Amino acid sequence: MATWPIFSLILLAFAAIATRADARAFFVFGDSLVDNGNNNYLITTARADSPPYGIDYPTHRATGRFSNGFNIPDLISQSLGMEPTEPYLSPFLKGNKLLVGANFASAGVGILNDTGIQFLNIIRIGKQFEYFQQYQTRVARLIGSEETQALVNQALVLMTLGGNDFVNNYYLVPFSARSRQFSLPDYVRYLISEYRKVLRKLYDLGARRVLVTGTGPMGCVPAELAQRSRAGECSVELTRAAGLFNPQLTQMLSSLNSELGANAHTMGLGSAHHYPTCAQTEICMHFGIHFTLQKRLTELLFNRFCLLITTQKRKMANLVNIHVVFVLILALGSLGIHAEAKAFFIFGDSLVDNGNNNYLATTARADSPPYGIDYPTHRPTGRFSNGLNIPDIIKLSGEKLLDGANFASAGVGVLNDTGIQFVNIIRIYQQLEYFKEYQQKLRAIIGKEEAQKLVKESLVLITLGGNDFVNNYYLIPYSVRSRQYPLKKYVPFVISEYKKVLQRLYKLGARRVIVTGTGPLGCVPAELAQHSRNGECAEELQQAASLFNPQLVKAIDGLNKNIGSVVFIAANTNQMHMDFITNPQSFGFETSKIACCGQGPYNGLGLCTPLSNLCPNRDLYVFWDPFHPSERANRLIVEQILGGSTSYMYPMNLNTVMAIDSRA
Numbered sequence: 001m002a003t004w005p006i007f008s009l010i011l012l013a014f015a016a017i018a019t020r021a022d023a024r025a026f027f028v029f030g031d032s033l034v035d036n037g038n039n040n041y042l043i044t045t046a047r048a049d050s051p052p053y054g055i056d057y058p059t060h061r062a063t064g065r066f067s068n069g070f071n072i073p074d075l076i077s078q079s080l081g082m083e084p085t086e087p088y089l090s091p092f093l094k095g096n097k098l099l100v101g102a103n104f105a106s107a108g109v110g111i112l113n114d115t116g117i118q119f120l121n122i123i124r125i126g127k128q129f130e131y132f133q134q135y136q137t138r139v140a141r142l143i144g145s146e147e148t149q150a151l152v153n154q155a156l157v158l159m160t161l162g163g164n165d166f167v168n169n170y171y172l173v174p175f176s177a178r179s180r181q182f183s184l185p186d187y188v189r190y191l192i193s194e195y196r197k198v199l200r201k202l203y204d205l206g207a208r209r210v211l212v213t214g215t216g217p218m219g220c221v222p223a224e225l226a227q228r229s230r231a232g233e234c235s236v237e238l239t240r241a242a243g244l245f246n247p248q249l250t251q252m253l254s255s256l257n258s259e260l261g262a263n264a265h266t267m268g269l270g271s272a273h274h275y276p277t278c279a280q281t282e283i284c285m286h287f288g289i290h291f292t293l294q295k296r297l298t299e300l301l302f303n304r305f306c307l308l309i310t311t312q313k314r315k316m317a318n319l320v321n322i323h324v325v326f327v328l329i330l331a332l333g334s335l336g337i338h339a340e341a342k343a344f345f346i347f348g349d350s351l352v353d354n355g356n357n358n359y360l361a362t363t364a365r366a367d368s369p370p371y372g373i374d375y376p377t378h379r380p381t382g383r384f385s386n387g388l389n390i391p392d393i394i395k396l397s398g399e400k401l402l403d404g405a406n407f408a409s410a411g412v413g414v415l416n417d418t419g420i421q422f423v424n425i426i427r428i429y430q431q432l433e434y435f436k437e438y439q440q441k442l443r444a445i446i447g448k449e450e451a452q453k454l455v456k457e458s459l460v461l462i463t464l465g466g467n468d469f470v471n472n473y474y475l476i477p478y479s480v481r482s483r484q485y486p487l488k489k490y491v492p493f494v495i496s497e498y499k500k501v502l503q504r505l506y507k508l509g510a511r512r513v514i515v516t517g518t519g520p521l522g523c524v525p526a527e528l529a530q531h532s533r534n535g536e537c538a539e540e541l542q543q544a545a546s547l548f549n550p551q552l553v554k555a556i557d558g559l560n561k562n563i564g565s566v567v568f569i570a571a572n573t574n575q576m577h578m579d580f581i582t583n584p585q586s587f588g589f590e591t592s593k594i595a596c597c598g599q600g601p602y603n604g605l606g607l608c609t610p611l612s613n614l615c616p617n618r619d620l621y622v623f624w625d626p627f628h629p630s631e632r633a634n635r636l637i638v639e640q641i642l643g644g645s646t647s648y649m650y651p652m653n654l655n656t657v658m659a660i661d662s663r664a
Contacts, residue, residue: 030160032107037064046108348463350410355382364411387631526626529604
C-alpha cells in the first residue's frame with residue numbers, strides 16, 4: 001500500500017482549507033492512507049480488517065482503516081463538526097448519511113491502472129470517479145439536481161495518490177515493466193501528466209475545493225528500511241523519486257489552477273525528518289507503512305498554517321492564521337510560485353565560479369576548450385564544467401532569482417594560505433570586500449533602504465572547504481599545515497575560521513545562506529589516479545570529509561541558535577555525491593570513477609585540455625574533469641538542494657526556504 005500520508009515528515013506544505021462553516025460535504029479519493037474500509041467489501045489482499053488494526057479506534061476493532069485508530073479523513077470530519085464519511089461500498093451509506101459525503105478510497109491504487117495489480121480486486125481511480133457519479137445520481141433523488149450540484153461544488157475534497165505508483169509499481173520488483181519502459185525522470189513526468197488528467201476529471205465532476213497530497217519520503221518508511229537499508233538510512237532511489245515527483249506535482253497544480261482560472265495560493269512549506277521511538281502509539285510508525293501521528297497532523301489544517309521544522313534536538317513552529325477558500329489546495333513541495341524575485345549571490349571556489357578567474361593571472365582557469373562543450377554557446381565560460389554549474393541550475397529550477405553577483409574564484413579555501421600555488425585568486429575575504437563594494441554601487445542606484453532590503457531578502461550560496469584539504473593540507477607530503485596540525489585538530493581550526501567567514505557574511509546583510517560541505521574528496525578521479533590501486537576512495541581524504549562535514553553542521557546549528565533564526569542552511573554535498581558514486585547505474589551513469597576529460601589512470605592526471613581524452617557522452621559520467629562533477633551530476637545535486645530531506649539539507653531545503661520567505 002502507499003507510503004506516508006497527506007502530511008509527510010519530510011516535506012510539508014499546507015495551503016488553506018475550507019473552514020467549518022463553508023464545507024457542506026466531504027469526499028475522499030485515493031489509496032490506503034485515506035481508505036476508511038471500502039476494501040473490506042472486496043476480494044483483495046489489501047485489507048486492514050483484522051487485529052491489531054483499529055486497536056485504538058473507539059470500538060477497539062479493525063475497521064478497514066490502515067491505522068491503529070482514526071485516519072486523517074476521520075479527523076478532518078471531526079474538525080468540520082461532521083460525522084465521519086462512510087465508505088462508498090458500505091451498506092450503511094444511505095438516506096441522510098449521503099449528504100455528509102462519501103469515502104471512495106481503496107488501498108493499493110495509484111494514478112496508473114497497472115499500479116497495485118498484485119492486490120487483485122481494488123477500486124482504481126477511474127472506478128472511484130464512476131462511483132462518485134453514481135453518488136450524485138443517488139443524492140439527486142433525495143434533494144434534486146440543483147441542490148446536488150451545489151452540495152458537490154461547495155464540498156471539500158481530499159485526493160491522495162502517487163506513492164503506490166512507485167512502491168507498488170516502478171520499484172515493486174527489479175526490472176519491473178515500468179522501469180524497463182521509462183527512466184525514473186521520464187516515469188515521473190508520465191505520472192504527472194496522468195495525474196493531471198485525473199484532477200481535470202475530478203473538476204469536471206464538480207469538485208471545486210480539492211486538497212491534493214504529494215508523496216512523502218517513501219524510502220524512509222520501515223517497510224523500505226527493512227528491505228533496502230543496512231544502517232537505517234533511507235532508500236536513495238525512492239527518496240530521489242519523491243524529490244522528483246513533488247516539485248513537478250506542485251508545478252502541475254499551479255498550471256492547472258491557471259488554466260481553470262482558479263485563485264489558488266500556497267501558504268508555505270515545512271520539513272522534518274524525525275524518527276521517534278514507539279513507546280507511545282501516537283508518535284510512531286504503524287505496521288511499517290502507515291503512521292499514527294494523524295490526529296496531531298490533522299489539527300494543523302484548521303484556522304492556521306503550522307510550519308514544523310523538526311531539527312535534531314528541537315522544534316520550531318511558525319503559526320500563520322488563514323481563512324481562505326481554494327479551488328485546488330496545493331499540499332506539497334511548492335517553491336512559492338507567486339514569490340517575489342530574490343537576488344542571488346555566490347561565494348566560494350571552482351565548484352561555483354562562473355568565470356571570475358578569467359580576468360586574473362592565475363593557473364586556476366577553465367576558459368579553454370573542451371570546458372563549456374555542452375554550455376548553450378558551446379564555448380568555455382570559466383565554469384569548471386562541461387556545461388552548467390550548480391548556481392546556473394538553481395537559477396533555472398523555478399525560483400524567481402535576480403542576477404545578483406557571483407564572487408567565487410577557483411582555488412580558494414576557508415584559509416588564506418589555501419591555493420597559493422594558483423598565484424592570483426580571489427580569497428574569501430576579498431570576495432566579501434567585493435560584496436561590500438557591490439552594495440555601495442547598488443545604493444547609488446536604488447537607495448540605501450532598497451539596497452539593504454534586496455540583500456536581506458536575497459539567497460546566498462557559499463561553497464568552501466575542499467581546497468583546504470586537497471590544495472593545502474594534503475597538497476604535498478609534510479605540508480606546512482600537516483606539520484602544524486594533526487588532522488583531528490586541523491578540522492576544528494578550519495571550522496572555526498569558516499564560522500568567522502559566515503559571521504562576516506551575516507554582518508554584511510545575508511539572511512538566507514546555503515552552506516555546502518565538502519564532497520567525497522577521496523573519490524574524485526584525481527585522487528584515485530594518485531592514491532588508489534583498485535578504484536577505492538583515498539582513505540585519508542575521506543576521513544577528512546567525514547570529520548569536516550558533521551562539525552560544519554554543528555557550527556551552523558550553533559550560529560543559527562545564537563542569531564535566533566535559521567540563517568544558515570547546511571547542504572550535505574558529500575552524501576549527495578556518494579549516492580551516485582556508490583551506485584552510478586541507478587542514476588543513469590556508466591561510471592563514477594573515470595573522468596570524462598583527462599588523461600592517465602581514471603583520466604585523473606593533470607588538467608582537462610584540448611589534448612585530453614574526451615568522452616563522447618558527458619551525461620554518462622559523474623565527473624567531468626579530475627575534480628569537478630559533470631553538468632548532469634550537478635543537476636542531481638541541485639535536486640537535493642531544492643527538495644532533499646534533512647539528511648541532505650539541514651534544517652530545511654531550498655524549496656522550503658523559498659516558500660517560507662514568499663509568505664513572510
